Amino acid sequence: MTHSTIFAFSKHVGEEVTFRGWVYNLRSSGKIAFLQIRDGSGFAQAIVSETAVPAPVWESTQKLTIESSVELTGTVSKHPKKEEYELQVSGLTVLQIAQEYPIGKKEHGPDFLLNERHLWLRAGTQWAIQRVRNTIINATYEYLNKEGYIKIDAPVLTPTSCEDTTELFELNYFDEGKAYLTQSGQLYLEAAMFSHGRVFDFGPVFRAEKSKTRRHLTEFWMMDAEAAFVDYIGNMDIQEGLMKYIVAAVLERNVVELGVLERNVAPLQTAVTKPFVRITHAEAVEKLHVLGSDIAADDDLGADDETILTQQYDVPMFIMKYPAKVKAFYMKPDPEDSSRVLCSDLLAPEGYGEIIGGSQRIDDYDLLVRKMEEFNLPRAPFEWYLDLRKYGSVPHSGFGYGLERITAWITGTKHIRETIPFPRMINRITP
């Protein structure tokens, strides 16, 4: 008897296998029971025929409920037309008969499902989203390793904030005063870059933001990457290479999952094969005016602007050279127009909007000091960061991606709360 997973059924067609899992759904037509079984690796139909199994097996089958755990033995066969596999059951052992499962196959409201998140994760769509998320994570490590990056874990507990100070979670830190949960590891990565050349972090970041939109979470996963001797153009090249690698990996490894999600893969295939659009912020504003937006020339792009703009393109687009005043203090001014900075935001198509933000960093000590003064930043907490421009400063660039936003786009999920296992929002900290 071969132990197998559903994922490996394709290797065992015509053979008898045994495996364990859960009853995802079931129906019976008199003398035949059709069980939809999931085992974590995939889904398969198991057919129990009263005439083909010993009487105790048939009796056990009659007792099964949704989410009951079972061990099954049977012969694998392939669906004549689809990449689906079936099991003709010869043996079945019940591990536990599940109590009445609270999540039915009918529609539930989001609050109910979020309250039952620990169970909702078992739903086919939620299973598929987490599997795609897992591929995105792995593909990120693979690509960055290949490009010579090493992982440097930036701290979560920080004595000060990197960007906006109004949206920080604050806590008491022994006798050291207040500590804050990080919003970005970037400044720390810049320090480590001087040791390793190319570094990235990948961990949870926090925004105590009172926004209740489909694109906001208070806790989410961010990947920051920083590279020495790379300018803002090279920075976009790395981002485009990374995104193409990620999307290609999902298309290759998650065929079943994209099917479960009914994701139209055409836009994903296009993102792999076609160059990304690159336009300046000034050009974007012009296009937005044509599209009916009243955005001012020196405004940041709002979520609505991003949505209508990205609906015009079938690939991700870089918006370069935003006005300096809407971006962070550490971004290098455009030598051709000092009111703008050498940055880029990458917007996903199909209306998804920003997934990556990046820029070339200021490498000159005096300029960085001036910029901090302009931004009214206190000097003392940033002395260590200024040090990096004293001891062998080099041109360098970096970017940060939001894992949930990328997962939302690739899986075609409208609300990013479904793309993280246990979402945290302003009104939700459970389960």
Place this chain on the structure above:
Amino acid sequence: MTHSTIFAFSKHVGEEVTFRGWVYNLRSSGKIAFLQIRDGSGFAQAIVSETAVPAPVWESTQKLTIESSVELTGTVSKHPKKEEYELQVSGLTVLQIAQEYPIGKKEHGPDFLLNERHLWLRAGTQWAIQRVRNTIINATYEYLNKEGYIKIDAPVLTPTSCEDTTELFELNYFDEGKAYLTQSGQLYLEAAMFSHGRVFDFGPVFRAEKSKTRRHLTEFWMMDAEAAFVDYIGNMDIQEGLMKYIVAAVLERNVVELGVLERNVAPLQTAVTKPFVRITHAEAVEKLHVLGSDIAADDDLGADDETILTQQYDVPMFIMKYPAKVKAFYMKPDPEDSSRVLCSDLLAPEGYGEIIGGSQRIDDYDLLVRKMEEFNLPRAPFEWYLDLRKYGSVPHSGFGYGLERITAWITGTKHIRETIPFPRMINRITP
């Protein structure tokens, strides 16, 4: 002209290459300057000879200081006996002359170095430790992927604590009351395990512990793994496979780094080839009595006990079946002795002590409820966790490893504060 990194010099012996980096050290003997250069990927000696370079290059060389950033061109040669490479310099461009570097080659105290952590990371030993840590991270992903695990990110912000409630960082969470920083993602992983079969998390965890030992940090990285249909023996097999894979990966990928650290690799090689020791807690107590410890039969092993015990073995050792009262509520009782649980701690050799803790989990609903009562745990915050034993409960096991403790052992670092890029301790939250 070929662009190269120092790491890739071995492919360019006899060729002229160009690369950028920092002056790690320098000395001059009249007409020849010996520059030790680092570029993030490695270290190499660059030799500038006054008679072999144009006058401006020699003048630039005379101005160099420690940590100055440079672009170099020259011909690569190999050290006749060692795996070291040299560059006969033909061109040198200064990117920035560094100000006087605060970290000298002399001895500094730990407080000074920790205050300068953003610069100290550039030191050879610190560079090497982070490179090994990076390999440990990658090897963990590789092994777990191969074993069918997918990554599930457990939340950092939690409404309650998993284990000890006295050592939690607390913060205000909007109108939802208090939130706490996670100490372990395990309970959340158990929920996701029912969707995916095998899952792991890997992220920062927090202990507001007032301990000031060489083995304590307030923020550190933990990897938790949870697998359905695995008992406590199979759980140890997975851990042993993972640790052997990690150590083998470091031995293969970090030859230079282990050399920089002057790490004796014999114990690491032994850990790859020889089976780990597996003894029960009762046997360990017996051995400890012989070694002079006064540990009681139902005591937890203290740090000193772990140190003297692991000095007796040349491989990591599992201590199985601890007394139930010193372990967590969710561990499955030993059917042969209900005062003990089906757990294991993995202790690293050479006195390093605990690096992994794991156990089979209670899968019976009624028993779990009774255990929670025994441990005086409130029922309401754990209802979702109890749900997991109602809807298709299965036997399952899991474990958690401390990344910094594993890195400390493999790199031979005494204090784990050097194994994390930016350590957080009770008296340190900067830089």
